[in-house]
Amino acid sequence: MEDLFRIENLGKYFGNKEVLKNIHLTIYRGEIFAFIGPSGVGKTTLLRIFNFLEMPTSGRLIFDGNEYAIHQKNSIRRRMSMLFQRPGVFNTSVFNNVAYGLIIRSVDKKTIGKKVTDALNLVGLSGYEKQKASTLSGGEAQRMAFARAIVYQPDILLLDEPTANLDPAHVAKIEDIIKQIRSELGTTIIMASHNINQVRRIADRVGILLNQELIEVNTKEQIFTHPNDTRSSAFINGDFIY
């Protein structure tokens, strides 16, 4: 498997508060990697570091064989897309929201029209093009944001609790799309979730974050059947006391 991201001894402080420490991790190209762990352990911060929204306080981040450099952040970001747990919605139509990533990449109007229609169709929002995005429900906004994140077919998709606001039918749909874009486009998907069942359904490998540390990284089969760390099994079995 080919390395895409490599993290070495990464740490992050917010002021005096340590939010991540001693993180060592390799993400392989084309895999679905999931961070699991309770709220507040640094899952979102780690995703934000991958996207340059936060800079690590210490450690090294290597992307595609090269060390992350601040002056390259735009070109690296252009290959990614990140979906927040609570999506940001531009004060315009659903169409313009979904088209945004294509517009800033100077894609021609005809292609934008087709790609946006396809993406909305994929997430079950066909016919919503002209609706003001701010009038969507939480679940609809989440699906619109998902369409916006995948419409320009990024190489890397960062998903922070991608189905947190969705009903079960749409959870299944989004999970299918995640698996589909990985298998058809080879997209590398890094997600954060506290939904163990979801991770069990879609991830290839899993990293368990507890107390700001990545305590175990392994294939999902290994993690969910024979975890190496007793804290991992305690967390997976719901016995972990925070």
Place this chain on the structure above:
Amino acid sequence: MSSLDFLSQGIIQAFTLIVNLNPYILSITEVSIKVSGTATILATLTALPLAFAIAFLKFRGKQALITLVNTGMGLPSVFVGLFIFVMLVPVGPFGFLNMIYTKKAMILAQYILIVPVITGITLAAIKAVPVLIIETVYTLGGTQKDVVIATLREAKFGIITAFLAGLGRALAEVGAILIVGGNIAYTGSIGGIGEGLSYTRSLTTAITSETSKGDISTSIALGIILISLVLSVNILANYFQRRD
């Protein structure tokens, strides 16, 4: 004549002047709109980049600039008028520009008064754009330029409100333009009203001079026009604030 008759006659005569499109009153209105409109457009062209620079750039003296903007929002107009007067009088440092007692001097005074107002309100509108929106632009591959454009779009109603607030302040301003404009009307009788067409006489400065002359009906007519203009601007500003 009772005070009620005095008032009612003044109002009736004022409406007659307005309905008959009195040239003196029209010329004053034209000066007000031209001076305040030009000052507001120029101030907006300065204030928008200034507000965006304060919001997005890191530079030395930024906090001092914010303090200056905040102080400028409450700047006494007579002080600005006095300052510009001293600069522009023939013996002043910029006397060679021959700008004193011209519309240009009035525009300059209003420009200085309203740049901080428009900057302050625009800055507040920019800061009201959620961080989540800015981060979304970045996560979709946007650059700093894309963030500025997206913020401009998201804050557009706040920025329109800032423009209208500046226009409202400029239209209602009297102290500074009285000092630097001189409240001048051309000599010669026009339409039997008296002095002639306005040169640097605005609605506000004309009200002060007409009232001191005892021409109440003209003052009321000017007052009605002024209030109508300011009210229209405020109604528009409220409309955009609600949409925001």
